[in-house]
Amino acid sequence: MVIRQLTLEDVDAYWALRLRAIREHPESFGASYEEEKELSMDAVRARFPSSEDGFALGAFERNELVGMVGLSREKRRKLRHKAMIWGMYVSSEHQGRGIGRRLIAAVQDRARQMDGLEKLILYVVIGNAPAQKLYRSMGFESFGIERNALKLGDVTYDEDLMVYSL
Structure with a gap:
């Protein structure tokens, strides 16, 4: 298993895995499969995270991308002490x-x-017990619940807001 930062050379594999994630677990992502699948690869490349303030990491097994996670740091001066996973x-x-x-x-x-980065924030759908357990075991703490954070048709999902202090 190799974990490394994704680059533009990985964008096709990244996008395929991201679309799969959104399609298989629509309740866990703010993006919708129907909207995302319509994006051109040029648009995907243009918004691909590859700066000091934003990046994506990939887990590779036998040169296949099998997992990923991104980080995006706040850009405004009063918010730069935090980043979103x-x-x-x-x-x-x-x-x-x-x-x-x-x-x-x-x-x-x-x-x-x-x-200057002091904390990491993430949101996880309440009911995704494996993810919530993982984040807690990695030092994240809940600091609130957003009720009806996501809405799919007539069904809403609450999110657990979690923070990790660096």
């Missing part, structure tokens, strides 16, 4: 093998090297 996903056939734990640990390690 987004897009966490491990393919179903690779779950239960510690890949998610390694991805989160890699984000935490990299975040500690970012000057």
Whole structure:
């Protein structure tokens, strides 16, 4: 298992895995599959996170991208002490093998090297017990609940707002 920062050379594999994640778990992502699948690869490349304030990490097994997670730091001066973790996903056939734990640990390690960054924030759908358990075991603490955070048709989902202090 290799975990490394994704680059534009990985964009096709990244996008395929992201679309799979959104399609298989629509309740866990703010993006919708129907909207995202319509994006051109040029648009995907243009918004691909690859700066000192935003990046995506990938977990590779035998050169196949099997998991990913992103980080986006706030840009405004009064908010630059925090960053958001987004897009966490491990393919179903690779779950239960510690890949998610390694991805989160890699984000935490990299975040500690970012000057002035003090905390990481993430949102996880309440009811996604494996993800909530993972984040708690990695030092994240709940600081609130957003009721009806996501809405799919007539069904709403609450999110657990979690923070990790660097």
